[in-house]
Amino acid sequence: MNIALLGYGRMGKSIEAIALDRNHNISLKATSSTKSFDFSKTDVAIDFSIPSTAVSNIKSAIDAGVPVISGTTGWLEHYNDVIEYCKSNNGTFLYASNFSLGVNIFFEINKQLSRLMAKVEGYNTEIEEIHHTQKLDAPSGTAITLAEGIIENTEYKSWTLDNPKSNEIRIEAKRIPEVPGTHEITYNSEIDSISIKHTAHSRQGFALGAVIAAEWIKDKKGIFSMKDVLNIG
Template identity: 55%
Template sequence: MKIALIGYGKMGKAIEEIALSKGHEIVLKIHIDNTEAFTTEAIKNADVAIEFTSPETAAENIVKCIDAGVPVVSGSTGWLGQWNKVADFIQEKNGAFLYSSNYSVGVNLFFELNKYLAALMEPYNEYNVSLEEIHHTQKKDAPSGTAITLAEQVSQSIQSKKHWVNQPSENKEDLVILSERIDPAPGTHKIKYQSEIDDIEIIHTAHNRKGFAGGAVLAAEFLLGKTGIFTMKDVLFGEK
């Protein structure tokens, strides 16, 4: 498989290492210092693009790849305010796109655990639920996309939590997400249910970027030859 890496920072380099170890070829590497190389002709040399950039550029990058007829796996967060516009374009072009806020297989299993636990806890109003997340200081968005996904999953089951906030709050309807940025920290996410009697917690802690990078390559392998919009749930559990 020929892969274009749109974004060649720490994550892009980790993806490259795993892709090469699996016999794939990197045909394009786009980073902040060579954006002029990000041309339609160059993209078309790839079978699939893996896009890990910034909230400011992600949507434009995805559209550019789809317009060139190349499937896209994206792990950029903070751009989902443009989701509908991008999704409409993908469908119009009959393209292939896979998005996840986190490509780690462990995190995606954690997502399923989070949904199950929230459904179990919903009848027990004596427990207040909150989230914590820790990432490295170079992470540009807060809360993380993974934390937002976890919070939205909780809110779907815990009806008393109307919305999430990224600060301490005494409002019972607020689902609090507390964010920390410290080095080194590939990523930790904790969901805590707290009562006067006891606490129940589930925690996922990443030890390095290999889990995220490996999942992104797995997603690219899955996406090849498909059309439509997918998630890591499709990759891991065969939903489509």
């Protein structure tokens, strides 16, 4: 399979290494300064760019009839626009806030725990996320997905980085050098605490998941998620 890398930073290079190891070819390596893309020899595009270029990258792939998956965060205020653009152009698109296979299982565990906790009183919910200091957005897209999973199943209405109101989940975003990604959800009461936690040891899990998603989405049409790739939820 021929893969276009839209974004060639550390994640792009990690994806390249795994793709080559799985006998794929890299047809394009684009950076934020790349002005135009040649998708003529591309089967799937993988976008791990920056928030300011993600939307144009995704639409360029859709225009070329190339399935595109994106793990870039920080641009989701335009998500619905991209979805409508993909549908109107009969394209193929998959977005994930985190491509790690373990994290996507963690998302489902988070939802199940939130359903159980919604039935009991006296617990406050907090999310802590820790990432490397080069991460541009805060909170992480993964933390937002976790918060949304809790909101779907409880009386919480939103999340905040500040002091929370009674119907808000507080997300604490920490930036520490060389931390690939740690996410912990804690339910605190006066008598005990319940926590679930996912710790990434390297970027390899994110890169592997992205390549697996690219393998899965080739030749498909429509809007997908990692739940479709992994057949979970």
